[in-house]
Amino acid sequence: MPAADWRASRLVPRRAAVSRAQVETVTGRALGAFGVVFGAQTVPTAIDQSQYLADGGGVAMMAVLYGSIAALAAATFTRVAVRAAALAFAGAYVLALLAWPFLVVDPVSMSGQTPWLYYLCTVATTAAVVALPVAPAAAYTTAVPAVYGVVRLSPSGGAAGPLLAVLDTMYAVILGVVVLVIITMLRQAAVAVDAAQEAALERYDAVARQHANEIERVKVDALVHDSVLTTLLTAAAAQTPAERALASRMAGDAVRRLDEAAIEVPGVDDRVSLGVLVRRLRAGVAGFSAPFLVRVADTAGVELPVEAVDALSSAAMQAMVNSVQHADEANGRVRRELEVSGVGAGGCVIRVIDNGSGFDPATVPASRLGLRVSIEERMSNEGGSARVESAPGAGTRVTLAWPAGVEGGA
Known part of the structure; x- marks a missing residue:
């Protein structure tokens, strides 16, 4: 946890x-x-x-x-x-x-x-x-x-x-x-x-502490990959003024997220409206050099826990970064979409879709933190789910859902 x-x-x-x-x-x-x-x-x-x-x-x-x-x-x-x-x-x-x-x-x-x-x-x-x-x-x-x-x-x-x-x-x-x-x-x-x-409770306490430490390690790994490592890679590959400007904005965002990580996070009982997540994602989309078509539906009255919003935001941003970095075709004509849908009063489904080069998810090595940690593990640790559908030449669809199992109702 x-x-x-x-x-x-x-x-x-x-x-x-x-x-x-x-x-x-x-x-x-x-x-x-x-x-x-x-x-x-x-x-x-x-x-x-x-x-x-x-x-x-x-x-x-x-x-x-x-x-x-x-x-x-x-x-x-x-x-x-x-x-x-x-x-x-x-x-x-x-x-x-x-x-x-x-x-x-x-x-x-x-x-x-x-x-x-x-x-x-x-x-x-x-x-x-x-x-x-x-x-x-x-x-x-x-x-x-x-x-x-x-x-x-x-x-x-x-x-x-x-x-x-x-x-x-x-x-x-x-x-x-x-x-x-x-x-x-x-x-x-x-x-x-x-x-x-009493023995069972003591064992549970020990396991819970170990699990909490492991989750914190995963979150730090994801943060470093999402913010720091991605920023460094983007800055190293930047050649045009637009790419350098994107790297600069990503660096500022990385510093902000590192500062936030040092502050006590809100309690797990705190809930925020889905509009907060939408605004956060729109701000992230504005910083990419490649455009995304954003679609939002059924967000009125939907509230999510703070931890779920953080997980959805982080995983969606990582999915969009992956699309920008890896989905370009030779002719450069790639259509990218971001869909955010509310489900009921406390559920959300996000889809990051592109018709780019695609890949085979089964061949992605475990060491690739962007997919394994920043997306899949981050959603799983907060009670959500992540599904990646892709094939070489057929584009990519990343579906993020919180809580797990609500994607069918979106």
């Missing part, structure tokens, strides 16, 4: 890799949603079993746990203090589980019943997975269901048999481990994606 494009692209904020953030957001919101659903399902059982607890104990426990679930849901959906809210609920659940045997004042009535805390065990282990690193989360996932199993064996926990207590414990452990494994794998995959994205 041109230097101006490169500088402008550096001003655009680079999109950060957000895969890890997306995983955390999704898992957090899933935790908040399931916590609300599971909590709502336990409300009837919690109300019913509160009569077996000490006065105010059931209400206090429900207020703490359900309040923690509400705070967790709010945090996950606003993405504010998610880990703190998850850790708070996981800690509150452990305290409630440990306090349960001491709060139950009528163990006989709890016989055969399942404490309502059991239905929130998976929510608590998932909260621990979200809030804690892998090792502490794994310890919580196994230790908390084990504590519940012990409570389940006691009279306050329903006096369940050993087999039922073990089954309930293993069920809670399995669910917790599954959640732990899934979330851990998602996090690791997200970290790998983030690292790959």
Whole structure:
């Protein structure tokens, strides 16, 4: 890309890799949603079993746990203090589980019943997975269901048999481990994606810098060939006063373009009317010793980026210089035309046509900068296209289009 494009692209904020953030957001919101659903399902059982607890104990426990679930849901959906809210609920659940045997004042009535805390065990282990690193989360996932199993064996926990207590414990452990494994794998995959994205962006930055340097080199080569080298060749071959005057004007134009090359170019977002390009080309045509018939069509309302105008102007001028220097027939009667056409609101096609001696484009060596660099590469680098049609004795037609592909609509 041109230097101006490169500088402008550096001003655009680079999109950060957000895969890890997306995983955390999704898992957090899933935790908040399931916590609300599971909590709502336990409300009837919690109300019913509160009569077996000490006065105010059931209400206090429900207020703490359900309040923690509400705070967790709010945090996950606003993405504010998610880990703190998850850790708070996981800690509150452990305290409630440990306090349960001491709060139950009528163990006989709890016989055969399942404490309502059991239905929130998976929510608590998932909260621990979200809030804690892998090792502490794994310890919580196994230790908390084990504590519940012990409570389940006691009279306050329903006096369940050993087999039922073990089954309930293993069920809670399995669910917790599954959640732990899934979330851990998602996090690791997200970290790998983030690292790959960052590496790709770094490689892109390096390649873009190299590409910008190469484009600048090509532009300098084209400028030297278009202005300096062409002027020197024209001056060396000038024999008549008209040719010397042309060489003098070309020298002045070369100095002006070299001065402009040292000035900061406009931003890539700047656009100018197609009339600016037409006036620039007419001024260039006026300086040639050979006449060009200029035709202009559909330029009203057409605007092009500054870089595209520069590329079209430079390539068209080089094509006309080539025609003046190489297309003359022995009898000197060569008709030369310059056609400029607007396409839509932001396209342009330029044709430089002559009926001169012509040539075979396939035989032009790569070292010929006028065709390869000043015309073809210059247009390609700015998103345009250049097509050269010629044959020995059949004249030459150079078609320049910006953007590439619009020449069919001109």
